Amino acid sequence: MGSKPDGGSMSAGMAQAAGAGRTKDLISTVSQIANALMSEVAKVIIGKEENLLRVCVGILSNGNMLLEDFPGLGKTMLANTFAKALGCKFKRVQFTPDLLPSDIMGTYMYDQQVGEFKLRPGPLFTNILLADEINRAPPKSQAALLEAMEEKQVTIEGITHKLPAPFVTLATQNPIEQEGTYPLPEAQMDRFLMKMSMGYPNRAEEKAILARRKLRGKDGHDVAQITSPKKVVAMQKALETVHVDPAILSYIVEVVQRSREDHRCITGASPRASQSLFKTGRAAAAIDGRDYVIPDDIKRVALQVVSHRIVLKPEAKIRGITGMHIMRKILSEVPVPVIQ
Numbered sequence: 001m002g003s004k005p006d007g008g009s010m011s012a013g014m015a016q017a018a019g020a021g022r023t024k025d026l027i028s029t030v031s032q033i034a035n036a037l038m039s040e041v042a043k044v045i046i047g048k049e050e051n052l053l054r055v056c057v058g059i060l061s062n063g064n065m066l067l068e069d070f071p072g073l074g075k076t077m078l079a080n081t082f083a084k085a086l087g088c089k090f091k092r093v094q095f096t097p098d099l100l101p102s103d104i105m106g107t108y109m110y111d112q113q114v115g116e117f118k119l120r121p122g123p124l125f126t127n128i129l130l131a132d133e134i135n136r137a138p139p140k141s142q143a144a145l146l147e148a149m150e151e152k153q154v155t156i157e158g159i160t161h162k163l164p165a166p167f168v169t170l171a172t173q174n175p176i177e178q179e180g181t182y183p184l185p186e187a188q189m190d191r192f193l194m195k196m197s198m199g200y201p202n203r204a205e206e207k208a209i210l211a212r213r214k215l216r217g218k219d220g221h222d223v224a225q226i227t228s229p230k231k232v233v234a235m236q237k238a239l240e241t242v243h244v245d246p247a248i249l250s251y252i253v254e255v256v257q258r259s260r261e262d263h264r265c266i267t268g269a270s271p272r273a274s275q276s277l278f279k280t281g282r283a284a285a286a287i288d289g290r291d292y293v294i295p296d297d298i299k300r301v302a303l304q305v306v307s308h309r310i311v312l313k314p315e316a317k318i319r320g321i322t323g324m325h326i327m328r329k330i331l332s333e334v335p336v337p338v339i340q
Contacts, residue, residue, distance in 0.1 A: 001277035006230050009171040010288065023241045031289040034060065037226045040085045044221045046212070047205035049288065053287065054196055054304055055082060055170075060283040062236050063193025063276065064149045064169040064306065071174060073198040077221075079085075079130040079170040081283040086232055087164045089164065095137035101144035105154045109303050124148050127164055127229055131171035135184055142188060145169070148252055149191050166232050186267075186311060188248035194301070195308035235286075243292040251295060252277045258330045259306060264316040269309040276305045295336045302326050 038052045045052060055078065058065045067075045076092065083090030093104055106122030123129065124145075131145060148154050149169050153162050170190070173184070189195075201209065213219075227235075252274050260268030277298055284297040307323035 008337060019211050024279055025288050026238045026241060027291040028289060030060070030238050030286045033227050033231065033235065034287045037082075037085050039192065040082050040224055040226050040311075041078075042059065044081045044223065047197060047201050048074075048078075048207050051078070051196055053200060053284075054194055054301065056287060057280050057283040059086070059166065059168055059192050060235055060239060060286065061193060061276070061279040062166060062168070063189060063279065064152065064171070065334070066189075066192040066195040067096055067170065067172045067198065068195060069172075069197040069199070070173055073200065075170075075172045075198060076130060076132065078198070081223055083128040083171075085226045085227040086128070087225040089229075090130070090233070091123035091126040092130040092132060093123050093130050095134050095141070097138060098134060099137045099141045101141050102156075105143065105144055105148075105156050109301045110156055119161070121161075124154055125161075125163060125167055127167045127168070127232075129167070133174060134171040135173045139185070141298060142184065146191065149188075150159055150219065162231070166229060166236065190270055190272055192308065193280065194304040197302050198221070239279070239282045239286055241291060242285050244278065244282065245337075245339050247339060248281070248293050248295065249278075251334065251337050252281070252298060254300060254334050255298070255330055258327060258334065259310055262310075262326055264313055264321055266311040266313055269306045273306050273309050277302060280305055292339075294339060299331055299336075302331055 011035065033180065034056050038049070038056055040047075041052055042049065055065060059082070067078070069075060080090055080156045093099075102122070104122045104124050106120050106125065108117040110116075111118045116279070127149075136146075145152070148163060152167050153160055155161075196310070216222075238304055256269045256271075256274045256277070258268075259265065259273075262268065280301040281293045281297040284300055285291070285293045288297070307327045310323035310326055312321060312326075
């Protein structure tokens with residue numbers, strides 16, 4: 001007679017199978033909402049599917065993004081449209097040389113009716129913040145934003161206030177207007193999860209933009225709400241269930257380490273870059289409907305996640321070398337792991 005299976009082992013196995021099933025259902029829901037979100041935004045932002053994916057990855061990863069490009073390419077519209085589709089509160093701050101920290105954080109005002117000081121929240125108290133032309137503000141104001149970006153909180157008059165969840169900063173800077181700008185410090189650049197550019201539309205895309213404008217009969221866009229701030233936070237937490245194989249971890253570490261070893265770099269990417277690749281890889285997998293990360297998830301986001309964190313030597317800059325060049329070389333050389 002065969003021996004009876006251990007009841008404890010069976011229970012553990014069943015629980016594990018049930019947990020795996022719940023994880024797959026959870027990630028499937030994240031994928032459905034994320035793809036519906038991108039489809040809705042794509043009705044307004046034409047021909048920029050990869051950027052829509054990157055922004056969606058950034059939001060799910062609860063990270064901040066930097067858009068560097070020429071004027072009029074839809075950076076503000078991208079942020080505003082995502083906020084509407086997310087059902088999130090949106091604020092826009094024009095960063096100017098005279099901007100003070102209190103202008104974005106808020107300040108305490110005396111309320112005569114109750115006889116006490118009350119906080120008048122600034123535009124940082126939102127879900128999606130568009131920091132327009134961020135490199136025009138003085139370092140002191142940029143430092144005020146730094147705490148919000150990293151800690152999701154602000155400190156006013158010595159009192160710390162948590163910002164609404166989710167809180168994501170979409171910052172823009174213009175590469176052609178260098179006069180009157182303050183270069184973003186390395187510490188601040190490192191706190192941007194991703195840096196990307198919109199790029200000009202091609203002829204077909206620009207014609208489609210005009211055709212849709214003619215069809216709408218107005219300048220504004222109607223955007224349907226796909227989700228809500230509460231659901232976005234739940235989606236962000238769901239990423240913790242996405243499996244990352246040890247081989248993927250080694251791949252991430254190798255990519256980042258090689259950025260520090262390149263002879264053309266003063267400094268390579270920090271450990272924060274490794275963590276950012278880890279998070280964005282999970283987000284990319286979830287959007288694709290998978291509860292596990294594959295090497296292509298990392299390669300898909302690595303250029304935007306790591307390149308801006310690399311500080312090049314002056315002679316490399318003179319030769320026109322950029323962080324993108326360094327990262328493309330690294331990604332082409334690092335062996336891609338085989339996941340069983």
